[in-house]
Amino acid sequence: MASQPKNAAPVVDQVIELDPATIDVTGRVGLFYPEKAEAYAALIARDGQRTPIVVRSNGNRAKLPWTLVAGLHRHAACTMAAMPIRAIVVEGDADELRAIQASENLDRRELAPLERAMFVAAVADAAKRRLQTLHGGKSQQQIAAEIGASERAVKMTERSDSKIDKVQFTPVEKADTEAAAAGKTLSSTYRWSDATAAACGMGVESLKRSLRIYRIIVEPNRDLMDALKNHAVAGNASALLAICGKGNDPATVRAILEWLIAHPEAKTADEAIVALELAPSKGGSAAPAPDAKRLSAFIGTFGRMPLAEKKGALGQLGQMLPAGFEIVEAGSRPAQPHLEAQAKQLRTALQIADNLIGKLRAGIGVEDEEIEDADAVVSAALRAAAVGLSGVDLSKGEKE
CATH class of the missing domain: 1.10.287 (Helix Hairpins)
Structure with a gap:
């Protein structure tokens, strides 16, 4: 029987049955979707719980004896169905448990881009800390040299580490540099080839997309994510990346997110960008023409006027119209048989x-x-x- 790696989280093979109320579910990485939990509750009530959740045992002083590691929607479903929940117990430190949680979600289903970014960031962070722990807290370039990387790879890692801390780099560049470093870390930790990493959805390009979304949109605006999660834009990676293009100004990013939340009917990020009179992101639609912007500003101002002011404004507009045009009040024009x-x-x-x-x-x-x-x-x-x-x-x- 092959031995486990020294720091792997050992799994107790026996499945235990717990009261859902005894499990602490705070500190989760992902998002909670009530409709998904309701669907699971109906399935579990009829067919039983087929997949156990993952928990860890808390200390004697903890308020609750168990902490949830993976299976938030299954836990909520069993709570709704008033049924005990089946669980597997794991051990490990906080990073190892978060890695288990993230890995289960990445492997189990196709995630929306917003949620995937959250789990990818958790995996990358946990892998980086684990690698540093295994090598005694050494820097990434020291680790790269230690595991036999080429001199060129070492130099690239040195540049990557120094790049992240330089303020002149944009948030997108910082996220991309972090993705490159995370890709190397994951490949070193799991001995992945580039092809294997790409097949797992953890190749450098995939990491870049997810870490841009996480570092620029999710992390600074975590309080908005529950309100945004069901919006059409949240399920569109291209739209989220268009918002990331505004990452030089965090206030602008937040304004776009707030506009989208206030307009659930919107289909693209560019609708928010145009409405807020911002220059469009790369790959987005063209900027509104100056006359379109003036018209939009006029309509907004006119719409906020009280009725008396609107009538006065229309009277002045009538005097400015070219020959052959006139503003006619309803009912004032003679009948035209x-x-x-x-x-x-x-x-x-x-x-x-x-x-x-x-x-x-x-x-x-x-x-x-x-x-x-x-x-x-x-x-x-x-x-x-x-x-x-x-x-x-x-x-x-x-x-x-």
């Missing part, structure tokens, strides 16, 4: 066309003569409307 006749003619033509289309969709046979009649009615209505728009009164008649 020829326009009413054209509208009625159009409605009749559309009704005939709609009936014909309905028959064709239903597979009902239509005679050629019926099609020709409908075509004539619609054509006449369209001609009348076109002539009416040119200012000709059709009530005087039209020559055939």
Whole structure:
């Protein structure tokens, strides 16, 4: 039987049964989705709990005897179903337990980009600390040399370590540098090849994306994440990375997130960027034209005016309009019988066309003569409307 690595967290093979109320669930890495817990509760109530949660035993002075390591939604589901919960007990320090929690979630399901960023950051942080502990707290370049890395790799690691602390680098550059260092750390810790790391979703490019999202969006704005987690943008990595492009100003990033939370109907980050009159991120939509920005500002100001001010503003606007344009109050324009006749003619033509289309969709046979009649009615209505728009009164008649 192969021996376990010295610092691996030993697992007690026996599954135990616990009261969910005896388990402390604070200090979790990921997010909680009530609808997922409700779905699990229904499944567990019917089919039983198939996958145990993971817990650790607390000390005698702890308020609760157990702490949850992995399985937050299963724990909530058993609580909802009023059932005892099956659990496996593990041992280890805080970093090892967080690594177990993160690894289970990364391996178990496809995570939304926002949540994946949180677990990737936890894995990278835990792996880095573990590697430093194993090597007596040595720096990354010393560790790289110790495990036989090439001189070039050592120099690259030295530059990476020094880069992170230099204030002139942007948040994106810092996250990318951290990702490169984390990729090396993970490869060293788990002896991964580049292909293996990429297959696990932990290659350097994947790490860059996740660590940008975590360091720029999640970490500084953790209090907003529960409100943002179900937004369309939270499930769109490209949109989140577009927000990261504004990372030079943390206040701007937060303003974008708050705007998105206030507008759940928004589909893209660029909607927030345009609404806040910010320059778009790389790969985003084009910046609004100056006239569009002026119009947006006018509409916003006009919308906030009381009714009396709106009427006064419209009166001044009327004086500024070019020749041929005017602002007319509803009900003040005299009746125009020829326009009413054209509208009625159009409605009749559309009704005939709609009936014909309905028959064709239903597979009902239509005679050629019926099609020709409908075509004539619609054509006449369209001609009348076109002539009416040119200012000709059709009530005087039209020559055939």
